Amino acid sequence: MLTNKQLIELESLQSICETGNNYELKLNWDMLRTREGTEVNDFFHYENGVLVGFLGLYVFGNKAEICGMVHPQFQRKGIFTNLLSKAIQVCVERQYEEILLNAPANSNTGKKFLYSITCNYAFTEYQMKWLETELIEDKDIRIRPSVSAADLQLEIQLDVSCFGFSGAEAVDYNNRIRRENDQQFNIIEFAGEAVGKIRVSHEGNDAWIYGFAVLPEHQGIGIGRKALKKIVLEEHKRGNSIFLEVEATNAHALKLYESSGFQSFHAQDYYRYYRNNK
Structure with missing residues (x-):
């Protein structure tokens, strides 16, 4: 279960990561705010007491979706690789049939990372607003x-x-x-x-x-x-x-x-x- 302090830290980190970029990270806030204490689904990385990396695991039946972020000043330091490794280990232990990694379509850094681990593109999901x-x-x-x-x-x-x-x-x-x-x-x-x-x-x-x-x-x-x-x-x-x-x-x-x-x-x-x- 996430604390109020952790939720505030996540909001701050998300704002920093999205500033100046034409995209929104899909962190599934409805699920983050209602996490239960029985399973580990969230992974954090702190530097000098400041949250600079996060990865969330979101479960839908036999499928697990993964989305995360790293502070721009702390990228290319292996932080996300380490967080992802921990999350994948959890997915394997729980025997999820499908593991999907999610990145905004306009995120160049996200795409570069995904290409580096040779994931295969599955599909694009569109957020739509009623006009x-x-x-x-x-x-x-x-x-x-x-x-x-x-x-x-x-x-x-x-x-x-x-x-x-x-x-x-x-x-x-x-x-x-x-x-x-x-x-x-x-x-x-x-x-x-x-x-x-x-x-x-x-x-x-x-x-x-x-x-x-x-x-x-x-x-x-x-x-x-x-x-x-x-x-x-x-x-x-x-x-x-x-x-x-x-x-x-x-x-x-x-x-x-x-x-x-x-x-x-x-x-x-x-x-x-x-x-x-x-």
């Missing part, structure tokens, strides 16, 4: 809070069928994110039947959409588009700015979001790490 667009709300879609055991079971089922989680991983993941105080869990209903889910995380006046999925047997008939419009309109009425993330490999989702008024403003490149580093 006010005229949307007409559909009345045949209902979005309501997830409140029951049956709702939770549906969300677990969706993570298995739509996001590739195993059953046990989906249970563990859903139990964990429910401990995050800023999360709003919603069920999508169509024709009176629960068919999907959409989660919204709030930070100030920013609303981020996550975990958006519809059961495969109900896909292809516009439910997803209607649900997205409904949640966007609700957040817009509350005065919130609306954001989401999507992989470039998911062409259908990318087209859906763009046609609903979302535009990309940052990109994160992901590289697949192989344990034998080949």
